[in-house]
Amino acid sequence: MSSAPAPAVPGAQSPTVYSAASLRTGRRTLSPGWMVVDQGVVVAVGEGEPDAAWASAEQADLGAATLVPGFVDVHCHGGGGASFGDGPDLLASARTVAATHRAHGTTTIVASLVTAPLPALRDAIVGLAPLVESGEIAGVHLEGPWLSPLHKGAHEPTLLREPALADVDSLLGARPGVVKVVTIAPELPGGLDAVRRIVEAGAVAAIGHTDADAATATAAVDAGVTLATHLFNAMLPVHHRVPGPVLALLEDPRVAVELIADGVHLHPLTVQHAARSAGVGRTVLVTDAMSATGVADGEYLLGSLVVDVVEGVARLREGGSIAGSTLTLDVALRGAVAAGVPLDDALAALTTTPARVLGRTDVGHLEPGARADAVVLDGSLTVVAVLHGGRREPGQSSGPVDLL
The missing domain is CATH 3.20.20.140 (Metal-dependent hydrolases)
Structure with a gap:
């Protein structure tokens, strides 16, 4: 299952598809799961292989990691x-x-x-x-x-x-x-x-x-x-x-x-x-x-x-x-x-x-329309990478998430 891609944003850079063994959006668990980030916003999520519509986007495979909201x-x-x-x-x-x-x-x-x-x-x-x-x-x-x-x-x-x-x-x-x-x-x-x-x-x-x-x-x-x-x-x-x-x-x-x-x-x-x-x-x-x-x-x-x-x-x-x-x-x-x-x-x-x-609908989840704030967790629930507004935070551990 997947959500429909959001309309293209004029002047937007190429979107990025993040795939992981598990994506917990805050509303559902997708295993394996993927999300598409464009201009700092989640524009699509889905389960299984990413939709063909995103084949030309930059791909970031997080392997066995779990992707959760910031x-x-x-x-x-x-x-x-x-x-x-x-x-x-x-x-x-x-x-x-x-x-x-x-x-x-x-x-x-x-x-x-x-x-x-x-x-x-x-x-x-x-x-x-x-x-x-x-x-x-x-x-x-x-x-x-x-x-x-x-x-x-x-x-x-x-x-x-x-x-x-x-x-x-x-x-x-x-x-x-x-x-x-x-x-x-x-x-x-x-x-x-x-x-x-x-x-x-x-x-x-x-x-x-x-x-x-x-x-x-x-x-x-x-x-x-x-x-x-x-x-x-x-x-x-x-x-x-x-x-x-x-x-x-x-x-x-x-x-x-x-x-x-x-x-x-x-x-x-x-x-x-x-x-x-x-x-x-x-x-x-x-x-x-x-x-x-x-x-x-x-x-x-x-x-x-x-x-x-x-x-x-x-x-x-x-x-x-x-x-x-x-x-x-x-x-x-x-x-x-x-x-x-x-x-x-x-x-x-x-x-x-x-x-x-806090009355916020743009954070706390990874469904389309949310700010692209996400955390990559390994099997011990250790943070190995952080996305903030679609940008990777410095100082995270090395490994497969270097693709971020």
């Missing part, structure tokens, strides 16, 4: 020694972070900002806006300052504040459309009104760093929350008499739930149980990565807080709280599968589902 990370703070929103050159720092994660398959990334003074957050939103508007990053995620001091995690407690609507309007209006996700503790005074205002502004309201009980979590969903920020972490734990927000969010079909499958934030059994409970379409694998991702252990800053990274685990120097991760989504994929999540379900959790959370 990964989508809706929660990432940094990588490559840099953080989003920090440093003397915000654009250079952001590009370093994006490139670090793109080498591991993440082709769509949201820039997460930790709690900071309101003027600093506003400046970061304005500073990152050119990258959002050009499509280099998929938007900004405000993880703070409207968080519970009881579940602050790696956020500076003196900067946490209640969500006054004027402050919400100020940040979301700093550059309209740039902020895509806002994490909030809805039990704070004004929290539910703030959730409504976030949604009205066109952003995703996420519950996290919260002391909400089950009833308040459900009230937040009624108000417009559609995402749970790193479920289980920085919120009330599950208790058989006081279930807290976790069970309410897992059981609510209106909510997608983030999971950090790094073996540190969550036990593998917890990942397996949560992914099975939420199911395909509601599970989102994220990194929550900080600047030490992809570089050496040592001392780093997360916002204004000192973080020590030892054997890849990031913890605040003061208090020892987990301070994000050094995870990449390819490692999260392998971690989820090792925890017992079926491969197709795990792939959906870092492609189609996060794309849907």
Whole structure:
């Protein structure tokens, strides 16, 4: 079976046909499968031998590899020694972070900002806006300052504040459309009104760093929350008499739930149980990565807080709280599968589902009309090549995929 070729684009270069033992488009599995990329867009896919209509196109045979959609990370703070929103050159720092994660398959990334003074957050939103508007990053995620001091995690407690609507309007209006996700503790005074205002502004309201009980979590969903920020972490734990927000969010079909499958934030059994409970379409694998991702252990800053990274685990120097991760989504994929999540379900959790959370129809799948963001995986689920907008990313492994 195959899709019909798209109309030719005037001035387009010759299209390229990518063939692989397995093509998982995000909507179907084609074995063997092929896709045609032209001007950075998927224009056709099919199963078996490529259609004769594409015989004159450039051919790239990936052999035994599996071709999957590019990964989508809706929660990432940094990588490559840099953080989003920090440093003397915000654009250079952001590009370093994006490139670090793109080498591991993440082709769509949201820039997460930790709690900071309101003027600093506003400046970061304005500073990152050119990258959002050009499509280099998929938007900004405000993880703070409207968080519970009881579940602050790696956020500076003196900067946490209640969500006054004027402050919400100020940040979301700093550059309209740039902020895509806002994490909030809805039990704070004004929290539910703030959730409504976030949604009205066109952003995703996420519950996290919260002391909400089950009833308040459900009230937040009624108000417009559609995402749970790193479920289980920085919120009330599950208790058989006081279930807290976790069970309410897992059981609510209106909510997608983030999971950090790094073996540190969550036990593998917890990942397996949560992914099975939420199911395909509601599970989102994220990194929550900080600047030490992809570089050496040592001392780093997360916002204004000192973080020590030892054997890849990031913890605040003061208090020892987990301070994000050094995870990449390819490692999260392998971690989820090792925890017992079926491969197709795990792939959906870092492609189609996060794309849907962001309201994106052009990424997260490899059907005609999608941006040609693709990842080539070997049999051990290791990334051996990445296509971003139809262009191969540098620094990938050698082998049959050199044809890319």
